[in-house]
Amino acid sequence: MVVVGAGFSGLAAALALKRAGAGVRVLEARDRVGGRVLTRWLPDGTQLDLGAQWIGPTQDRVRALVTRYGLATFPSAAHGTPTVLWDGRRYAEPPAPTGAVLALLDAYAQGVDPAAPWAAARAEAWDRRTVADWLARAAPDPVTARYLGRQLAGGLLAAAPAEISMLQLLFYLRSGGGSAMLLAMAGGAQQDRLVGGPGVLADALAAALGPDTVRCGAPVHAIVQDRTGVTVRTDDEVVTAGAVVVAVAPALAGRIRYDPPLPALRDGLNQRMPMGSAVKVHAVYPEPFWRADGRSGVATCADGPVTETVDNGTPGSARGVLTAFSYGAEATALRRLSPPARREALLDALVAIVGPAAGRPDEVVEYDWSADPWTRGCFCGALTVGAWRAYGPELRRPVGRVHWAGTETATRWAGYLDGAIEAGERAAAEVLDTTDQLSLK
Amino acid sequence: MVVVGAGFSGLAAALALKRAGAGVRVLEARDRVGGRVLTRWLPDGTQLDLGAQWIGPTQDRVRALVTRYGLATFPSAAHGTPTVLWDGRRYAEPPAPTGAVLALLDAYAQGVDPAAPWAAARAEAWDRRTVADWLARAAPDPVTARYLGRQLAGGLLAAAPAEISMLQLLFYLRSGGGSAMLLAMAGGAQQDRLVGGPGVLADALAAALGPDTVRCGAPVHAIVQDRTGVTVRTDDEVVTAGAVVVAVAPALAGRIRYDPPLPALRDGLNQRMPMGSAVKVHAVYPEPFWRADGRSGVATCADGPVTETVDNGTPGSARGVLTAFSYGAEATALRRLSPPARREALLDALVAIVGPAAGRPDEVVEYDWSADPWTRGCFCGALTVGAWRAYGPELRRPVGRVHWAGTETATRWAGYLDGAIEAGERAAAEVLDTTDQLSLK
Structure with missing residues (x-):
């Protein structure tokens, strides 16, 4: 099997495949493993x-790995005391009630299945409304709206409140266990x-894969599949396998050339998850x-x-x-x-x-992750306003022998290291489920 | 000079460069010229x-070319009589007043400079609101909202009303001269x-460029620039020049590998224009x-x-x-x-x-343009909700020796053949303006 990307999701996928007895090659564009950690x-x-x-x-998955590899x-x-800067003045907490709005969002989030946000009863209304627009009405005043918009769309998704739909925010709140869990320090x-930094965990995962499994400095630019298998091309290498796990964010997965070309809907998703x-x-x-x-x-x-x-x-x-x-x-x-x-x-x-x-x-x-050609932004990708309903079902749908990992495809702690690991393990399980027809190459 | 893409924009750029005395190569991924026409x-x-x-x-630019090349x-x-299907029944015109809403949109559009939509006085409010959400309040009833949303976001931009911001719609209305002009047949x-189809005009433009100018079947996968020039790579060819005009939509321009990598803001735009x-x-x-x-x-x-x-x-x-x-x-x-x-x-x-x-x-x-790997959708790209203000200024900003064409970058008739030609001619003029430092190679 081939895994594209040696971030946490790709490493987790490779480990799961290896444990099942499959041969694995991991191809990583950078000169190091770990993805969006440095x-x-x-x-x-x-x-x-x-x-x-x-x-x-x-975040049980990442915690389990920290324990397994004896990391501290x-x-x-x-x-x-924390500081809240509000309308030009310093406070220890927001001078207006923000909790009621957060509680309402958390209640809404209970109506969103993180494995299928597009199926929520109110998905249509939530997918067409931006967080900025919703807060302009739901918050008691403009400063509170601005504060919450920056804290939620910004602090959670590194985006402007105008760029994030309510459905995307509610999915994310649900995926991470609610606003209090997501926003708190302790x-x-x-x-x-x-x-030692989170990279030590990536290094431990790579070491567990054994020598010659991960190849760094090997950006994948083409994936070709046919009835017999898949061929993955880097600048100077051609790797064949029974299946490939693409463990990079959709925005980057869309830059690989596929033959046959990706279906319209999957490519449409890749275009809509900056x-x-x-x-x-x-x-x-x-x-x-x-x-x-x-x-x-x-x-x-x-x-x-x-x-x-x-x-x-x-x-x-x-x-x-x-x-x-x-x-x-x-x-x-x-x-x-x-x-x-x-x-x-x-x-x-x-x-x-x-x-x-x-x-x-x-x-x-x-360090500017948006300028890094092998990341192009952080913390993660988020579906654009109006895109969850139409394109969300493609997020984890395999395309023939191509399977999709990356923290964006997680259902629990999407956008986090823990979600990256979930996604990698899920993609590996998909591959293993189809090995009746595939060699464990 | 090199032009990437032999759609109308690339062909127009190449012709303008050639008329100014520059040597030009046009590299086209498909086996034909014309881009999104077939x-x-x-x-x-x-x-x-x-x-x-x-x-x-x-649409004076495209009309002038039709005349110049003697096409009919x-x-x-x-x-x-036209048909309006409305709540399951047929009418000859909408049974509810849609004109007032269109007139309001046209009036708003007068406040948007198509060369700088992000600078509109109400840009912030318009960029965070979807057409679907705006219509839900502005239209007199849900059927009218649905009808107008489909006619405007759909008919003009081939998108869902939930995916299009008011700012994007108003830019487009202004760019094309208003809703009546954009929606009418005669x-x-x-x-x-x-x-003979619009392809005959593309063929005429290609013929005017002379033999050996356009190379088809040559997808560009890398653009390298340094102080001395630019190098453009296809699968089996390396072309050097003083500058390159990338005349494909941002969604596809983002799939080319650039060295040095594109700046964060330009790449961010490419991620936000499906x-x-x-x-x-x-x-x-x-x-x-x-x-x-x-x-x-x-x-x-x-x-x-x-x-x-x-x-x-x-x-x-x-x-x-x-x-x-x-x-x-x-x-x-x-x-x-x-x-x-x-x-x-x-x-x-x-x-x-x-x-x-x-x-x-x-x-x-x-024919499914979304499945075509060298188009990936139609009619054109549109900036996602919330993206015009933050990323719009990058739309035409050259990156060193790389200049951007394509109908998405037009200010008049953006999204149309006419806008494609405007964009190509504008990009060519940019290149010629900088030829003090560049050879007209």
């Missing part, structure tokens, strides 16, 4: 997770981090000065270029790390600025959150 | 235009057809029997799988041709049916429009 180290050992970084409760986690830093999706757009910037300081003020460094902002910050310090390092996230239209606007203007805009936003010392970082470290 | 002939000479087929008033047009058939965008989804089916009868009943064969339907029909007969042929269009979610649903079930659904819809004789065609002829 860790950089400062000389003093400070760990900067530039991509995906958290695991939390109920540490709790995300959260000492003190007790939620941002609870824990991996010692990756999120996030700017994630680490500002590094001599120390986490905000803790002395009783602030946690965790902030959510109703205005300005930055939507969220977290204290991203690591045990064993004295440095303070404040990580800022900008999403959707704000991220796009930042990308249009010159590097100095962009840095200034980001630091001004941090000053507004934790005070003037934020304006004098030792370093500012960033 | 004509099939029945043995008796009946002309079936399977793709783009109409030209109309104010004929008026679209429209004898008798006096509007569907007024005339080309004798092609429309239309099923266009020609039912051929011994004669245009509907004319005997005083019906024109032109229909618009508020319900059912078919949104529109036209009498697509050609002078000199006695056959009756009824062409049915299905769009968006209805087209997707048709694609999920088995071929016999799909044929039955389509013919049932035609029977509802022009009577039982429609159920007994001699032939049913179809």
Whole structure:
């Protein structure tokens, strides 16, 4: 079997296939495994997770692998009071009631089967309405609408509230176990981090596959299938197999050339699932000065270029790390600025959150996943407004010998490491289910 | 210079470059020129235009070329009374007032500069609202909302009303000169057809370029640029030049590999401009029997799988041709049916429009542009909801030596043959403007 992509989903698929006795080759475009995770180290050992970084409760699949490979986690830093920036002022919590709106969304989400959002009783109305438009009516005032739109479409999907349909948001809320679980640090999706960065888990998965299984630096550009099998082409290699698991996001899967061409509906899906757009910037300081003020460094902002910050310090390092996230239209606007203007805009936003010392970082470290040709955005892909009903049923439907993985195809914790693993294991099971007709090559 | 794509936009770009004295190579993936046009002939000479087929008033660029190359047009058939299918009943015109809603949209469209829709005073509100949601409030009743949504998002953009933002619709209305101009047969965008099909104009443009200029069967898969020039790769050819005009839709331009990779914002645009989804089916009868009943064969339907029909007969042929269009979610649903079930659904819809004789065609002829790997949808690409404001400014912005054409980048008659020509000529002018630094290679 061949797996395209050595992110968590591709590695999980390959491991499941291997355990079932199949021969597996994993072809990865980058020079490393792990997909949308990347860790950089400062000389003093400070760990900067530039991509995906958290695991939390109920993410049983990723937790099981962390345990199996004997890896260590540490709790995300959260000492003190969070900050809410609201209409230009700082608060410890939103000054308007946001809980009622979140509760309503969570109740709606109960009506969405994450394996078939298109079948929800209210799917038509939810698929045609943007989160921005819904909040404009459901929230008690414009600032609350803006705050919640940025927190939900931005914080969860790295998109503008105008780009996300209610159906996509409700699917995501359901998939991750509700807004409280998704938004929380301790007790939620941002609870824990991996010692050494999440890449250590990807490395462990790759090591478990054994030598010569994963080939890096091998972007797949063509997949040819016929009655006898599938042929996968990289720039300088041709691999044949009984089936292939494509474990990259639909936006990238659509850039591979297929022969025969993908059916209209599957290609239509690939055209309608853009990756999120996030700017994630680490500002590094001599120390986490905000803790002395009783602030946690965790902030959510109703205005300005930055939507969220977290204290991203690591045990064993004295440095303070404040990580800022900008999403959707704000991220796009930042990308249009010159590097100095962009840095200034980001630091001004941090000053507004934790005070003037934020304006004098030792370093500012960033990685732009939207510029990376083998990712093209983060956190994940989301179906465009109006696309779930028409194209959603294609998300996991195999096309002959081509099976689809990637966290976008998960039903539980879609968009997260845990969902990536679920998706890879599900795609592997599909392949194994059809091995009556296929050799376990 | 190199041009990618020998549709009308690429051919127009190449001609403009050649007239300015530049050497030009056009690389085309298909085995023919013309892009989204294709004509099939029945043995008796009946002309079936399977793709783009109409030209109309104010489409001055395409009309000038028709005149220059001495080609003939004929008026679209429209004898008798049109049919409106509305809540299961037939009318000669909508039984509810639709004109007021169209007039309001046209007035709004006056506030949209087609060269910069993102700068409209109400751009934010219009970009976050879908046509479906807007109509649900603006139309006097649900049937009118459905009818207008299908006619506008469907008939103009081959999309579901839930997939199209108000800003996208208003841009399109403005670009084409208003709803009356866009929707009308005589006096509007569907007024005339080309004798021999629109492909004869593409052939004339290709002939004017001279021999050995257009290479067919040459899909471009990589574009490499550096300070000295650009290198364009097909499967078996490497062409170098001073600049390249990419004259394919963004959804397809995004599938080419670029080195250096495209900037995040341009790639983000390519991820957010899916092609429309239309099923266009020609039912051929011994004669245009509907004319005997005083019906024109032109229909618009508020319900059912078919949104529109036209009498697509050609002078000199006695056959009756009824062409049915299905769009968006209805087209997707048709694609999920088995071929016999799909044929039955389509013919049932035609029977509802022009009577039982429609159920007994001699032939049913179809071409699925969404399944064609070098088109992947029609009529054109449309920016997804919420994407115009953030990504619209990238639509025509060159990336180094790479310039963008294709009807999606036009400001006047975007989505039409005329817009394709405008876009090609504009991209060629950009290239020529920068030839101080470039050789006219």
